[in-house]
Amino acid sequence: MNANSVSIPLSVVVTGGGRGIGLATVQLLLERGGSVVVVDLDVTGADELARQYPRRLQRFAGSVTDEARLREILELASREAEVPLNGLVNCAGIAPIPTPIEDCPVEQWSRVLESHLTGSYIACKVFGAAFAQSGAPGSIVNVASVLAHRPGPVLAYGAAKSGVISMTEALAAHWAARQVRVNAVAPGWTDTPFVRRKGRSDKEFRSILDATPQGRLLDAAEIAEVILFLLSPAASAVTGSTITCDGGYVAGSGWAPYGGFPRIPRDAPDQYATTHPSRETV
């Protein structure tokens, strides 16, 4: 391990850790010996893990848009933590609803920007600044999206996630000399309640799979593995980077004019499966 490595074991704040990609990250961190502080509007999703790992998991209800609450959580969690906090994963955010600009109230635009971009900014401001001040190495992973690279009809969401990537790069340079690394992951369509929202039609699911060369929804645990890599000393030289983990979604987006990319033959109607032949062989 070199001087820039994050100290082991990891002690990580996961916003949005109550379900989906955040909860999968919490579980992976705990399984690999880390300590975790969950911050979510609803922390009950982490109840079972709290029973399994009572000494290494703390849970706090709160909004990432509330700076005073995050400062309070920093203080309370630091008091209880066996290992000083040295990691932050910004996963919290609300699912956007595609709405044409003509019909989209400014409040709807603002709510999405607030939870994804301002919320990540506030969490970096509170926890990242504490890591920088501590003199010990720290690591932040912001969760962006492929929609930052390939915008769709969710304008505020794409803008928020582009902003998250820009902020990631700026903070990486800002804190590099203080041994705090800042990176992002840009997931593709992942099997969480965020994607399986009520009212999404089978036709929409089919379109998602058709746009993804691996032909499946991703598993939240696969995104968590990439997040853990970025948090870990294995990524000690990586800062200011965004790792796309999307089953080929971005890579495949230029194939439409050429008749599309090769598709996986399907005999069974397993269109929402999160497993893929390539995963079973690695």
Ligand SMILES: NC(=O)c1ccc[n+]([C@@H]2O[C@H](COP(=O)([O-])OP(=O)(O)OC[C@H]3O[C@@H](n4cnc5c(N)ncnc54)[C@H](O)[C@@H]3O)[C@@H](O)[C@H]2O)c1
């Ligand atoms: N699922 C996907 O396909 C996908 C793809 C790309 C990026 N992402 C991003 O990954 C992150 C996690 O998504 P997910 O699919 O796990 O979503 P999810 O809806 O399953 O979980 C999001 C969690 O964030 C919490 N949350 C929302 N607003 C909050 C706030 N203001 N303060 C605290 N907690 C709040 C929710 O309570 C929920 O537990 C999001 O930033 C999302 O934009 C998801």
